[in-house]
Amino acid sequence: MPTDSLQSPSRSSTSQNGAVNAPTLKGSEIFVRALEEEGVDRVFGHPGGAVIKIYDAMERIQPSYDHVLVRHEQGGTHAAEGYAKATGRVGTVLVTSGPGATNTVTGIADAYLDSVPIVVFTGQVPTHLIGNDSFQETDTTGVTRSITKHNFLVRDVNELASTVKQAYHIARTGRPGPVVVDIPKDVQMDEAPFVYPEEPGLDGYTVPGAAAPKQVDRAAKMIEDADKPLLYVGGGTINADAPEALTELARKANIPVTTTLHGLGAFPETDDLALGWLGMHGFYHTNMAVQNADLIMAVGARFDDRVTGDVDEWAPNAKIIHVDIDPSCISKNVYADCALIGDAQDVLRQLLPKVEPKDTDDWLAQIDAWRADCPPYEYETPDDEDQIAPESVVEALYNKTKGDAVMVSDVGQHQMWVCQYYKFGKTRSHISSGGLGTMGFGLPAAMGAAFGMREGRDLDVVCVSGDGGFVMNAQELSVAAAHGLPLKIAVLNNNYLGMVRQWQSLFHEDRFSHTDLKPTNPDFVKLAEAHHCVGLRATTPDEIGEVIDQAWAVDDRPVVMEFRVPKEEMVFPMVPSGAASDDMLTEMFNKEKIAES
Amino acid sequence: MSDEATLTRQQIRRKRKFGEPLLPEEEDETEQEHRHIIAVTLENTIGALNRVTNLFSARGFNLESVAVGETDEPSVARLTLVTVGNDRIVAQITRQLDNLVNTYDVTDLTDAEHVERELCLLKVQYSSETRPEILDIKDIFRGRVVNVTPETMVLEVTGPNKKINAFVGMMEEHGIEEVARSGQVAMHRDLEYEAPNPLASADAAASSENGTADD
Numbered sequence: 015m016p017t018d019s020l021q022s023p024s025r026s027s028t029s030q031n032g033a034v035n036a037p038t039l040k041g042s043e044i045f046v047r048a049l050e051e052e053g054v055d056r057v058f059g060h061p062g063g064a065v066i067k068i069y070d071a072m073e074r075i076q077p078s079y080d081h082v083l084v085r086h087e088q089g090g091t092h093a094a095e096g097y098a099k100a101t102g103r104v105g106t107v108l109v110t111s112g113p114g115a116t117n118t119v120t121g122i123a124d125a126y127l128d129s130v131p132i133v134v135f136t137g138q139v140p141t142h143l144i145g146n147d148s149f150q151e152t153d154t155t156g157v158t159r160s161i162t163k164h165n166f167l168v169r170d171v172n173e174l175a176s177t178v179k180q181a182y183h184i185a186r187t188g189r190p191g192p193v194v195v196d197i198p199k200d201v202q203m204d205e206a207p208f209v210y211p212e213e214p215g216l217d218g219y220t221v222p223g224a225a226a227p228k229q230v231d232r233a234a235k236m237i238e239d240a241d242k243p244l245l246y247v248g249g250g251t252i253n254a255d256a257p258e259a260l261t262e263l264a265r266k267a268n269i270p271v272t273t274t275l276h277g278l279g280a281f282p283e284t285d286d287l288a289l290g291w292l293g294m295h296g297f298y299h300t301n302m303a304v305q306n307a308d309l310i311m312a313v314g315a316r317f318d319d320r321v322t323g324d325v326d327e328w329a330p331n332a333k334i335i336h337v338d339i340d341p342s343c344i345s346k347n348v349y350a351d352c353a354l355i356g357d358a359q360d361v362l363r364q365l366l367p368k369v370e371p372k373d374t375d376d377w378l379a380q381i382d383a384w385r386a387d388c389p390p391y392e393y394e395t396p397d398d399e400d401q402i403a404p405e406s407v408v409e410a411l412y413n414k415t416k417g418d419a420v421m422v423s424d425v426g427q428h429q430m431w432v433c434q435y436y437k438f439g440k441t442r443s444h445i446s447s448g449g450l451g452t453m454g455f456g457l458p459a460a461m462g463a464a465f466g467m468r469e470g471r472d473l474d475v476v477c478v479s480g481d482g483g484f485v486m487n488a489q490e491l492s493v494a495a496a497h498g499l500p501l502k503i504a505v506l507n508n509n510y511l512g513m514v515r516q517w518q519s520l521f522h523e524d525r526f527s528h529t530d531l532k533p534t535n536p537d538f539v540k541l542a543e544a545h546h547c548v549g550l551r552a553t554t555p556d557e558i559g560e561v562i563d564q565a566w567a568v569d570d571r572p573v574v575m576e577f578r579v580p581k582e583e584m585v586f587p588m589v590p591s592g593a594a595s596d597d598m599l600t601e602m603f604n605k606e607k608i609a610e611s
Numbered sequence: 612m613s614d615e616a617t618l619t620r621q622q623i624r625r626k627r628k629f630g631e632p633l634l635p636e637e638e639d640e641t642e643q644e645h646r647h648i649i650a651v652t653l654e655n656t657i658g659a660l661n662r663v664t665n666l667f668s669a670r671g672f673n674l675e676s677v678a679v680g681e682t683d684e685p686s687v688a689r690l691t692l693v694t695v696g697n698d699r700i701v702a703q704i705t706r707q708l709d710n711l712v713n714t715y716d717v718t719d720l721t722d723a724e725h726v727e728r729e730l731c732l733l734k735v736q737y738s739s740e741t742r743p744e745i746l747d748i749k750d751i752f753r754g755r756v757v758n759v760t761p762e763t764m765v766l767e768v769t770g771p772n773k774k775i776n777a778f779v780g781m782m783e784e785h786g787i788e789e790v791a792r793s794g795q796v797a798m799h800r801d802l803e804y805e806a807p808n809p810l811a812s813a814d815a816a817a818s819s820e821n822g823t824a825d826d
Contacts, residue, residue: 159662160669164712167658184712218654218715342706345699 036207041171042071044208045135045197048178051210054079054106056097056465058090062110063150064137067202079106082465082493087114089458089490091121094132096462098125099445100420100471102255104185105132105462111139112150115196116157120452122192123161127449128276129253131190133181134158140200141169154196163191171204176211183214188221189340190253222339225354225361233311233335233352234368240309240333242377243269246292246321249276249448250314250338254358257281257441260313263362268374270381272300274315275448279438284417289381290390293321294589295430299384301587301595304329306380311335314358317347318449327594337361390434391586396579400553404428404506404579408435410558411476411504414566419474420445420463424456424483427512430585432478443473454486457503461490464499474502474566481507481535491545494572501572502565505538508581516584520599542574551576646675647694647701647721648797654713655681655688662711663690672696672704676729676794687715691796693772720797727797731768731775732757736786745785752778763788771795 039047045068049057057079061069072081084090087109094105109118115136125132139148155167164184166177174197181193237243251260257280264271264287271281272289281288292300304310310332315321322328325347336343336350337358344353354361393405408431411421417439423429423446438444445463447455460477467473484505494501511529518526542549548568552561552575565573587598653659660679667674675693682689694704701719708717720727737745745764749756754768768778772795779790 155658156661159665216712219712340710342703342710344702344706346703349699 036209038205039208040067040071041174041197041202041204041206042067043075044171044174044206045178045202046071046075046077047208048175048210049106050078052178052182054104057081057106057108058084058093058097058462059108060084060087060090060110060114062112062114062137064111064114064139064199065108065135065197065202067199068108068135068137068197081108082497084458084493085489086487087117088120088454089461089487089493091118091132091134092124092452092455092458092487093462093465093490094134095121095125095128095130095455096422096445096459097466098130098132098190098462099459100442100463100466100475102253102442103131103466104182105130107132107134109134110137110150111154112152114150115152115154119157119161120450122158122194124447124450124452124455125192126161126163128447129190129249130192131185132192133185134192134194136194136196137202138167138196138198141198142200144198154194158194161192162194163189165194165196167196168198168201171201171206174201174206175208176215179211180214180216183216184219189250189338189343222341222356223360224364225337225356227364229352229354230361230364230368233354233365236309236333236335236352237267237269237311237369238372241374242303242307242380243267243309243311243374244303244307244332245269245271245281246274246304246310246312246315247271247277247280248274248313248315250316251277251280251358252314252441254314254339254360255441256313256357256359256362259359259362259366261285263366263369266366267369267372268378269311270303270374270378272296272303274318274321275433275446276444277315278433278444279441282439283437284439287378291433293318293595294323294591295434295585295587296589297385297390297434298388298587298598299381301589301598302384303381304332305594305596307332309333309335311337312350313337313362314339316343319347320448322347322595323589323597324592324594329595388587393583395555396583398580400578401580402552402555402558402577404508404577404583405431405435406555407504407506407558407577407579408432408478410562411478412436414562415474415476417443419443419476420460420467420471422446422456422460422463422475422477424477424479425451425453425513426480426483427508427516427583427585428478428480428506430513431506434585440473442471453483456483457494458487458490460501460503461494461499464494464501465497474500477501477503479503479505480512481505481509481531481538482511484538485536488541488545491542491547491572491574495546498570499572500569502562503572503574505574505576506579507535507538507576508579508583509535510581512581512583513585515581519584520588521590538574538576542572547571548573549576550574551578553578642697642699644695644697645701645721647696647704647719648725648727648795649692649694649701649705649708650716650718650720650797651690651692651708652682652687652715653690653711654715655686656713659711659713660688660690662713663692663708666707666711667694667704670703670707672700676792678729678794678796691794693795718799720799724800724802725797726800727771727795728769729772729775729795730793731778732765732789732791733768733779733782733787734763734765734789735782736763736788741785745782748778748781752781754778 090107094107098105136154139151155165168177181195185193270287270289272292289300290297333351335352337354341355344350393403423432456477456479464475509532515529539549550561561575589598673695677692679690705717752768754766757767758765
């Protein structure tokens with residue numbers, strides 16, 4: 015097999031044919047111009063030896079896009095994710111070879127599992143040194159192969175522009191995802207005519223649009239026949255900009271809606287049909303609705319194990335309609351009785367005229383009865399006077415913003431509380447690391463989202479983090495400060511790795527192995543101030559409102575608000591890992607029940 | 612599954628898990644594992660091949676054999692892979708392969724009329740006593756001798772997987788030194804002639820036999 019080219023000959027010849035009157039540029043200049051042509055407005059990057067030519071070209075050309083110098087490449091990829099999720103555009107990252115590239119790996123894997131469109135450009139050692147274990151060499155395409163939607167190694171400067179075009183096309187279309195483009199240093203220095211192709215020219219790549227009409231008719235019939243229908247809505251709905259169509263469908267046919275972590279914001283939670291989220295830390299009435307439904311219509315959701323628990327016992331009475339743009343998601347975890355493969359918005363628009371209004375009052379009354387049986391967990395104010403219930407902080411943030419904010423969370427207990435206690439009403443208003451569960455995601459993602467706000471949407475960006483995750487990428491604070499981003503960052507500090515502690519308490523007999531962070535936690539107020547941010551602290555319930563008001567009064571830099579919360583607080587309800595969805599722990603310290611199971 | 616009276620797939624799974632009996636008409640054959648031959652056309656590059664094989668390890672799919680080579684179009688390679696799995700797994704495999712950006716076409720040949728072949732080179736020890744029997748077996752399997760030394764000979768046999776397995780089995784008692792197998796390749800069989808009629812003349816029967824003689 016030829017190893018000299020990753021591109022098919024037909025594609026490279028197209029770009030060369032079109033380049034009759036094109037200006038001859040160096041690879042580094044072609045790269046900068048290609049990004050301009052692609053309409054990129056922001057790049058998160060960090061320079062190094064293998065991309066120094068590109069950075070030099072940027073200095074000479076002064077391109078139309080802005081570059082944000084992050085302080086760690088992982089922060090850069092998460093920032094690109096936050097930017098992409100807040101705006102719906104493709105996020106862009108530029109890093110050097112070797113350690114620059116490997117530092118992006120966590121962010122790329124995160125974007126892959128959460129279907130976030132980002133393109134990561136990595137420098138590479140010169141072509142003739144590839145394979146020699148050269149300085150700062152890693153096999154970047156090899157390392158990232160199983161965590162990217164696709165990746166490229168550009169071996170010829172004539173293919174650089176078309177590869178950039180293809181990378182953005184692949185990242186943006188279909189089920190979005192990360193794409194890596196590895197560019198050796200000699201390719202950046204070689205010269206070629208620059209023409210930015212109009213078409214990506216990818217023969218083996220197709221994007222589903224509308225679903226098969228026959229399947230749409232079948233789905234409409236299944237909805238008509240169902241007595242206990244349920245819409246189960248995931249992040250794909252938001253990626254397809256389908257929340258409006260979804261809301262129309264739910265209201266027309268009176269179908270209650272439950273959302274996954276990434277689906278939050280796709281359906282207004284103040285609506286009577288909104289059940290809130292489902293799964294491991296979902297509400298009792300929501301999981302009961304799942305277990306008793308006779309029809310579940312999944313839209314842009316992938317039946318993740320955090321949603322289903324024991325797949326064999328999940329929704330035992332339900333027929334499944336699955337709307338997804340990725341055919342490989344169909345029947346992967348749960349068998350789909352009717353598959354609608356296509357763009358969620360197109361499919362819902364196909365379905366809408368075929369669905370008749372239906373009476374689901376009995377079913378909704380049944381769900382209300384479950385809600386009355388076991389209302390969402392009512393937290394208690396801690397006995398200790400100088401501590402704050404973490405849930406009350408999320409409620410206070412909701413009362414301050416009334417849903418008009420982009421809520422970014424890190425990973426852990428606080429993430430679950432944000433999902434439970436914040437009432438999302440807007441699309442693209444919730445950003446979190448769901449699939450990979452990346453601690454350290456929150457702050458840089460919030461920074462990326464805040465950069466996105468500057469280009470159109472004007473919402474407050476609020477980051478909720480824990481003391482464990484916040485420290486993992488705290489270096490990006492000074493980047494947000496340098497750009498004057500008015501981020502509101504709430505750190506719920508219980509001096510523990512709270513979620514791990516919860517599992518240790520519930521399932522490992524209170525053996526708190528290495529989860530106590532108190533000895534290594536920094537002073538969060540001083541940490542903020544050291545990074546040119548404002549630092550505030552609340553230790554009693556009375557101070558919550560005060561601190562939040564002070565934070566919202568600052569509009570020229572980030573504010574870090576530390577809230578001292580008790581380490582004993584747990585997230586409830588909880589479906590233990592691998593249990594059936596109706597086998598929930600709804601009370602605190604219900605260890606007898608766990609011991610039985 | 613369209614009939615209202617039948618169980619949902621989830622109910623069948625649950626019954627199976629708890630060992631409850633399923634009525635015969637509800638027996639779920641999709642859970643049974645089968646051997647599948649899948650043909651993939653893809654970009655003729657190492658990177659594309661790597662992506663395909665990587666998919667199998669990354670997602671925990673079985674991979675019994677892979678054979679790959681250039682097609683009449685030098686930029687396109689054709690890969691034949693053999694895998695084992697139930698209907699759900701095999702559907703996953705074909706969809707995941709289809710999802711790869713540098714694959715052009717993915718076809719599961721298993722249930723279609725197809726021919727499949729594998730080439731096997733086998734080095735076996737022989738003596739004057741065993742020689743006639745080895746050559747006899749070689750003839751039965753329509754093989755060829757491609758190399759001979761005073762103690763060993765290399766035999767070449769072509770055929771479907773089972774035939775190769777049988778041939779290797781027959782050689783075992785004679786002392787196999789080395790076996791090299793190419794992996795399966797397969798192709799759709801175009802059926803332009805009528806199926807052979809058992810009552811037809813002897814000539815026609817003989818010619819149809821020749822048509823599938825290698826099987």
